Amino acid sequence: MARIKRGTTTRAKHKRILESAKGYYGRRKNTIRIARQAVEKAGQYAYRDRKVKKRSFRALWIQRINAAVRAEGLTYGQFIHALKLANIDLDRKVLADIAMHEAEAFSAIIAQAKAALPKEDKKAA
Template sequence: MVFLSVVNFTRSRGPDEFWRKRRIFRLAAHYIGRSRNCYSIAVRNVHRALAYATKARKLKKQDMIDLWNTRITAACEQHNITYYTLKEGLDRANIMLDRKSLSDLASWEPRTFECLAAVAKQKVEYDGFNDGTDKNRPTGTNLKLKDVMLEAWLKENKKF
């Protein structure tokens, strides 16, 4: 396009406006009615949707943390140990597992989680750590490390 005067050049919006509008219309393609076809309405709805999406990413992370905590707490109650005692015992035993890993173990590998709970409880008792929470709250069975581990496995490890 050739502009013979500066006035015509400044009035021409050119291809940039087309691509800017196209980006908004592509984000609004699944809307219904004028919010899909009218640019001034579509741009408002797209901006609001993008703001909600930004908030939702943070809320999704918080929801997952709450779910993991709930699963771990439920598994801890089955084994008569509090979540705080489990975490403290695992930290003292240098077993560094995060919430997600503990939650997966609690839901998909309950025997492994039972062993971890027994190790944590044994380490806490060995160190003389006092939880300070009500001991009557957990309703599960009492754990002992010898009950969880197989005697044959313990004997094999003593040979080395």
């Protein structure tokens, strides 16, 4: 049986890893052992941060809504509660976008939400 040389497959594997490590700093971009570790760690960060990204954006939307609602005399929690009572089904992403770009429309949503609050909650607000 003939001997099989594995140089072609090894070079292909190395090339794939080094292409992934392109742009890295120092020996991480051109030394296969270090590049392999760097690429693997980058993949772990990417996997983790795809989940974290969703949390970060939700937190940002909540901050934007809270800032816009406080200018109208409500808190974020009171506003979300009032939206539920008024049967306004807008998610936080859309609410934040409206608050940022269409202030008049957001003021109208806040007015509808305030109208749906019971009497004793209106006194507190």
